[in-house]
Amino acid sequence: MANIHFHPNHDLLSRYANGELDSASSILISAHLEFCPHCRQKIAAIEAKQARILESSESATLTPSLSAMMLEIMAHEPAETIIEEVTDCELTMEDKTYPLPSVLQRHNDKIGPWSRLPGNIKRAQVEVSGDSKMNFIYMDSDSSLPEHTHQGQEITLVLAGEFYDESGTYKPGDFIVQTDEHTHLPRTREGQDCLCLTLLNAPLHFTSGLATLLNPFSQLFFRR
Template sequence: MTKIACHPSDEMLASYAAGEIDGGLAVMISAHLEFCPHCRAKLAKYEEQYATQAFVSAAPDNHGDVNLDDMLEQIMANDSIPEKSVESLLNAPADTHIEVASQQFTLPQILQGQQQKIGPWSRLPGKIQRAKVSSASSSKMNLIYMDESSALPEHTHQGNEITLVLAGSFSDEAGTYHPGDFVIQDSQHRHSPRTEAGKDCLCLTLLDAPLHFTSGFASLLNPFSQLFFR
């Protein structure tokens, strides 16, 4: 397995750990984590920090809160244990693959069973196909398939773009990207992606991704920011 060279920023992983993150960006990071043990380990560290902050260091609110006492009674009255196996049997088997250019590709887990949210495929210039992934998010998500020996004209980005390679590889002026690579580009970047002969590429992309949150739980980290956001 090729080593993954491009990762989400620490700030993105921290926002993801806190759960304060745009849905589209969360999907991109979830898919990257499937490929990347390095980022999974980092994520676990952030989660541990937040957990300690919330449940060990923090003083609790409202001991003896009446609302909470009522809630405790209500919850314990609820004693049916939902059969998880039944739930998953009803949903299963989720469709795990997607077809494009007469090939089957495994989808990231978060997209498995969501085929009705994907597509249809449309052709772009330069032997490239695109399928929109609808997400209730301010950003736009697409699957991009680049056939072998294809190229996009040089372009810049209006906003931020994240490209996650799912299968195959593509190159631009800065290098070659392999499955799991999480390539972040902003309006400063100018590039012309292309694939080589005999090598195609499937990517998941997110346009105009809000990159970080400055409020809420993540901002609680500020006292420790020198540890986290180097």
């Protein structure tokens, strides 16, 4: 999508390509890649570079004749094609439906029921391994999450609709990373809702007005 302005950085993409990320982070990047041809090209370039390095390393340990034979086989051997059946799955929110990212379509049984949060926000937990917490977050029209910062890292992937904060407007495919250096107030405009997939490795910390009274209950955003 041409309107994607926020992407995983090169380090995250490299670790994803190398299989070094935890499963939850990999799910989020896989979902972003469904939207983003720019990052798909970056992943392809990283993998091609890795293949050249591996080929060079292996060739250096082979005799010249064996090396030539291996290169000939690699040049003519057709790549194996693996086809997996994917079942179309959707999230239903009141009278609206949203397609699930392909990476989650075979694991829709890991998605919990929807619950309400402050600011006319709804949340459905996604069961993932590790200590980080993954959630679908639905912001209805003209809604907002109380202003907050982060005790750790929060990654948000916009799946449908849009939201905005002090730093900009975020649309489908945008991959937004927030840390304890950021304070923001996410909200939607009148007539515009938003569905996101988020990953937290620590609770939120509310920073403004009466919302600070919620801090003793911030585990609501971080519980299983």
